[in-house]
Amino acid sequence: MLDAGLKTQLKAYLENITQPIELIASLDEGAKSNELRELLTEIAELSPAKITFLDNGQSSRQPSFKIQRAGSDIAVEFAGIPLGHEFTSLVLALLQVGGHAIKMDEMVANQIRNLNEDYVFETYYSLSCQNCPDVVQALNAMSVLNPRIKHTSIDGALFQDEVKQREVMSVPAVFLNGEEFHYGRANAEELLAKLGTGDSEEQIAALNEKEPYDVLVVGGGPAGAAAAIYAARKGIRTGVVAERFGGQVLDTMSIENYISVRETDGPSFAGALEAHVRDYDVDIMNVQRAEELIPGKEIQLKLANGATLKTKSLILATGARWRELGVPGEADYRNKGVAYCPHCDGPLYKGKDVAVIGGGNSGVEAAIDLAGLVNHVTLLEFGEALRADEVLQRKLHSLPNVTVIKMAQTTEVIGDGSKVTALRYTDRTSQETKDIPLDGIFVQIGLVPNNEWLGDVVKRSKHGEIEIDVRGQTSIPGVFAAGDATTVPYKQIIIAAGQGATAALSAFDYLIRTSVE
Incomplete structure (x- = not known):
């Protein structure tokens, strides 16, 4: 074999x-x-x-x-x-x-x-x-x-x-x-x-007793990793707080557009990010969730476990997550027919009928992949036209077991109490309500930034993205941001990494100037 x-x-x-x-x-x-x-x-x-x-x-x-x-x-x-x-x-x-x-x-x-x-x-x-x-x-x-x-x-x-x-x-x-x-x-x-065996009192105390950082990075994705490396290379005290190192990259199947890396997959790329960061003197605090940002001359970051970290400057690189439908039944049937990763869960729907919500590149790619596994795919797009690249659309329309429905607003996930049985949508042209009997629904409707915990402390856009200038500076002196959590256009790995480097260099410049003052 x-x-x-x-x-x-x-x-x-x-x-x-x-x-x-x-x-x-x-x-x-x-x-x-x-x-x-x-x-x-x-x-x-x-x-x-x-x-x-x-x-x-x-x-x-x-x-x-x-x-x-x-x-x-x-x-x-x-x-x-x-x-x-x-x-x-x-x-x-x-x-x-x-x-x-x-x-x-x-x-x-x-x-x-x-x-x-x-x-x-x-x-x-x-x-x-x-x-x-x-x-x-x-x-x-x-x-x-x-x-x-x-x-x-x-x-x-x-x-x-x-x-x-x-x-x-x-x-x-x-x-x-x-x-x-x-x-x-x-x-x-x-x-x-x-299992209920998380941070002990001893571990929380150890976090509280850590000396203030020169730069503290929140997030372990491409932006956070780049920020940590660029900061550490300046010889300043650098820390990283990450809920899961690698971030959303971990959920990416194939990466073919990161310059100089011809092809890789998300988990391998995330592992390389962490290994590169660990080559430097960076204090990595993994599986720690930030809960509150307290501005000041010495910035404080409160964690969900009750510990508080202190830093002279902060870089927010919290990334984004898959956007949910926000309709009745979605939460009830998550992992029971409602899924967000076609590569992971697709094989479980072999020979069944499924729907894909979203007509962008992610949605169309998901529909193409699933069509080779399932009995039939119905792709629903909210707008008048698919938004995916033309080459993907041509491939999609060539598949005999795919139906595309445009001007469709998903309104409800229907189930029998244990699993999904149908999807309900409104035809936005006729306003007619229709049901599609099926076994699974794959949601591919974009991203939402992981910034809710910031509240009104940092200025954010109407979409919840952290507003930054060309240097990565936020509305708070000493607090910078990078990557998919910000207003930077085009949510791409390579852009996030570049933004992380920019934020780290800006933070270093900030530390030099404030030390002189």
């Missing part, structure tokens, strides 16, 4: 295994079981002294396999064949169960080790989901650090009966002890917080 080049790379990785492991498979006579048997045999042959393949597993899911440290109860389990986006998860699991060090903040690792309850996690993923590996890898690492944590990763495409029974309509979908626990991307810190 693995080509020669991949085998060579994998063999080199497997040399990092320090403790013997067993690959214990549960297989039947089906084609997928034969594929998994071939994959596990190839892996074991790459490191025969450290890896043993056993075809005697007792799991009720077939095909599946467990990676177990020999003579211990440390193990992770995969139901399915973890290739595609999950191949990295497989490699990491082999290494970590085999004793290779887990790269994780030591404070977070200790929190995991100190959990004293039994947790049984199950994560449903799709091989085309770029958000799923983060969750799978975080829970796998947690299960290696603490044997009281058990984790099984399940390919939803291979276990459709389970997906249907549990009404999984969005991935990654995490169940804890048989109950719904989490949907969407998350790292170990975020999962710990959801």
Whole structure:
């Protein structure tokens, strides 16, 4: 199953295994079981002294396999064949169960080790989901650090009966002890917080005791990362507060227009951003949400956990998120038929009828991708014409299983209490109300800035964007802003990064001038 080049790379990785492991498979006579048997045999042959393949597993899911440290109860389990986006998860699991060090903040690792309850996690993923590996890898690492944590990763495409029974309509979908626990991307810190083991009093006190920063950046996306690097290179005390490092880039499937990077995907790009920032002396405070900005000669930033950080200058790079429809039923059926990531959740709607809301590039691209998976796609556009690039429109109109409805205002998401069954819209030309029976709705109607927490402290536009000048200066002296959260036109990764650099240089100039005064 693995080509020669991949085998060579994998063999080199497997040399990092320090403790013997067993690959214990549960297989039947089906084609997928034969594929998994071939994959596990190839892996074991790459490191025969450290890896043993056993075809005697007792799991009720077939095909599946467990990676177990020999003579211990440390193990992770995969139901399915973890290739595609999950191949990295497989490699990491082999290494970590085999004793290779887990790269994780030591404070977070200790929190995991100190959990004293039994947790049984199950994560449903799709091989085309770029958000799923983060969750799978975080829970796998947690299960290696603490044997009281058990984790099984399940390919939803291979276990459709389970997906249907549990009404999984969005991935990654995490169940804890048989109950719904989490949907969407998350790292170990975020999962710990959801377990109720977030910041301790000791951690909050440590944040409060931090010395004032010269520059404090709020946000860990392209704008925030660029700002942090440019500030740190000036040799000044720099900190970053991020709810999730990488920001919205993490939800981007393909990036082909970042100059000098011919092609990459969002998670890889986000990982490179964080790695680059960590090359410098930057204090990164991840999984921390800003809650209040208090201007002054010494600016204060209050966090949601109750801690307060102090800084001489501040850069707001809080980014944006997918805009919601804001109609009845949307919140009720989120992850139950209402979705925002066609790449992640599309495979769960194979052979079904879906709608895409939005006629811009994102909406049309989503409709094109989904058309290859589902039975039928209905694209609804609010205006008189689609706004996507002409090349995308031509492709869309060439597809036989796509219907485009213009002048359509979505008014309600309809369901049966457990899942979406229809979409209601108003024909803006005739004012007639119509229903479309369907199984899923993918919302692609643009972005909204993550600035609500600022209130009226900083001047914002009618769209909620932070107003800035050409230097990134906001209405408050010493407070700068960059990226998608601002009034800068064209929300693009490369523009956000440039804006972050501008804001950092402006903040440095501000510090020089105020120090002289």
